[in-house]
Amino acid sequence: MAREKNKEKVILDSAVSLFTSKGYLATRMEDVAKSAGISKGLTYFYYKNKEDLFMALTKKAFDQFKDEFRDIYRSKGKSGLEMVSDLLVRIVQFARTNQVYYDSILNFLDLLKKYNNPKTRAQIDPKILESQHFQKLLEIHHEPAKIGIMMVSQGIKDGSIRPQLQPEITFYTIWSMIIGYEKMLGPIEYEGKEMKIHAENWEPGFLRLMQEMLKGTIQATKPATVQGSLF
Amino acid sequence: MAREKNKEKVILDSAVSLFTSKGYLATRMEDVAKSAGISKGLTYFYYKNKEDLFMALTKKAFDQFKDEFRDIYRSKGKSGLEMVSDLLVRIVQFARTNQVYYDSILNFLDLLKKYNNPKTRAQIDPKILESQHFQKLLEIHHEPAKIGIMMVSQGIKDGSIRPQLQPEITFYTIWSMIIGYEKMLGPIEYEGKEMKIHAENWEPGFLRLMQEMLKGTIQATKPATVQGSLF
Amino acid sequence: MAREKNKEKVILDSAVSLFTSKGYLATRMEDVAKSAGISKGLTYFYYKNKEDLFMALTKKAFDQFKDEFRDIYRSKGKSGLEMVSDLLVRIVQFARTNQVYYDSILNFLDLLKKYNNPKTRAQIDPKILESQHFQKLLEIHHEPAKIGIMMVSQGIKDGSIRPQLQPEITFYTIWSMIIGYEKMLGPIEYEGKEMKIHAENWEPGFLRLMQEMLKGTIQATKPATVQGSLF
Amino acid sequence: MAREKNKEKVILDSAVSLFTSKGYLATRMEDVAKSAGISKGLTYFYYKNKEDLFMALTKKAFDQFKDEFRDIYRSKGKSGLEMVSDLLVRIVQFARTNQVYYDSILNFLDLLKKYNNPKTRAQIDPKILESQHFQKLLEIHHEPAKIGIMMVSQGIKDGSIRPQLQPEITFYTIWSMIIGYEKMLGPIEYEGKEMKIHAENWEPGFLRLMQEMLKGTIQATKPATVQGSLF
């Protein structure tokens, strides 16, 4: 794999691949180098340290994530509500397909929370704070949301979303729902004895609830019968 | 043999305290022992290893978490919708006050996702799988949700929640929203230049959206004007 | 060599031995541990890091060095001038026998110069500054000199050293001569083509000059004939 | 091929500058190259390796050092004793102004001692031994001393230095004093509690002692009263 054009990219791809199969902690820099077909030293030439590499990965994750938002926003002939509905599906899809990228985004969110709290900021590894990629992320991390908010605004304009809603608050609420939804899929998929809910039947229900929340109109539904529980 | 009743508890409390201030990774077993006023060796007598200790902590977190649900469910004179609304507030409160406990719960959710996926199960540290506390968690982790579902059922019964909704799906959707909400508070608190949304004005909006989703009735609200964005 | 009483001492002795044969830089902590018959980790249990170990060694060097001064000062029936003359011989002897100790003392002197100059203090490895042994050295490093000054005072009292001399200034001047003398022995021992001076004939001449400086009386000497040079 | 006459010199100057501010070990070859405005590779074209560069620096130090001796020796109308007294002042000045050069000279002295002792020669980095500059230094390092010896001879001729003294032995003794003096300035400048001697009052005392040693005549001085000490 040596002598490729973009060593930087090759390293990143190797990192993604290894983080996916072994996890971030279990992956050694040497593994990354080996997998990229280069020497350990060169890895450090392109990325200051492991944390920097991970921040670079996170940066790329955000870029791709933003693309998902953009693609949907650009798609012609869709109402704002449809866009937002698409978003749910696409993000869940993204999380599945690009597990490491998605995890890195969530990790960045946690980082951000610590970063914003003076009491916890010291818990962040200084190497992360020093990373140029982290600094860049601080600048660009709003971008996907910006697009998301535009979708809601669009929905209000085209009447698919009720006009009383405030785009920002609404988008962040949706965004929260999606993040939580994705996180809960794990437990839900667990085949516990008493579980009456499964990933397959949750998704349509979840989507409908979200849409109703946005539209303010209630669809006729068969009354609930399920009881058990999980979590 | 007399007065040191709860060494086990003392260790756990020390761990919570240290994980809170330094984080899990940065906390060494020696720190925990010292903080608990005992020797390193004894710590290993009570907890098989660091992961086991963390799983014990997670178990305790779930117990306390369940208590929050139970407290709300037991409170007299409240409608199902009010209970669910309370839940949002209480969980966010819980996350703030018991940061480490809350984080351990989210961590367990991630664990569960990996555990349920044959492709990722190998990524879980064997020590976690071996931990008795982890095994116990597999059994009891549904409990808070069980109560939550009962709240929704209650709401349907008392008419505060629209009858078309299915308790399980509804509860998990709410639960997702709350998890996501808590996670997004970090980024939202970040004082970016263009941000038009803040933690303070998001919470009432979020709560109202959730309630509307559950009730199916729309409150009159001032039309949205904000545009900017973040995240 | 394991299971000795004084692990701390065993490690230090191993360090001295290895620093002597391979030099400080070329000696790895693992070598020290192996030579001491213990594990690497235990070395770090007793000494915070390599610098700390070296500072502990330096501390011991100063202790032994001070003993040399004390032994001479305690010896009965000697005039102050004789003591000072003895000092020259003993220090040169000490430097030969305990090369690493002596070098560590000179190294500490360099450290001290950097430490006292705000512009160069930053050049000192933080680990050195943090070392308890270094801190201790800052307190005790005067002690040998204290004794040396007492020797000069004694010489003034007993008339072997001329009364015009100030003990402190005089001692430090002697001390400087000795340090320089020891340092120059290296070049002098070099068998260059043109050298007309050798270690053997320098010592008595050096000693006499020092004594004359202190006594103020001139011995009759054969006029100089040597010419060549070195350095 | 035209204007870059002295790349070699530029590199050397950069090295001096960096060694001064960061120290030899902390300075990377890359820093030197960057500071010299050339590539790393080219640095290795001019200097075989880092040690070779340092030996080149040492060679230059000796050249400049020799110039100091020569300047004094050439100065008209000065007695041998005055020249030697000047030497003290000039060398101390040189050490301050050209710290790195002076240190490199002392380092070479240490090297020479190891080089002359079969037991320690192996401790010297082979790269040093291979350096052409080191070989050259072995040839020329006597030169400053040659001039120094001539100064003493001159002093004997002009009567400023007593005739009993042997120029070589005398010069090396002076030289030793100076080296030691410079080395002790560090500790002396340290503001210990009990110190009664300072750099400012040591210098005149030291100089007088040296002169008296050379002249054999005693100046009237106030008897010493100071007692405290340091090291």
Next chain:
DNA sequence: AATGAATGAGTCTTCATTCAT
């Protein structure tokens, strides 16, 4: 139950040096 000295595998990271271009 309790101690804490002892272990050693595990990893990141640095940097002098080379060499294809």
Next chain:
DNA sequence: TATGAATGAAGACTCATTCAT
């Protein structure tokens, strides 16, 4: 001459865990 990407040996240090007492 000149470049700078690429190499890889070298080594410090951590910390979960054990076990003799």
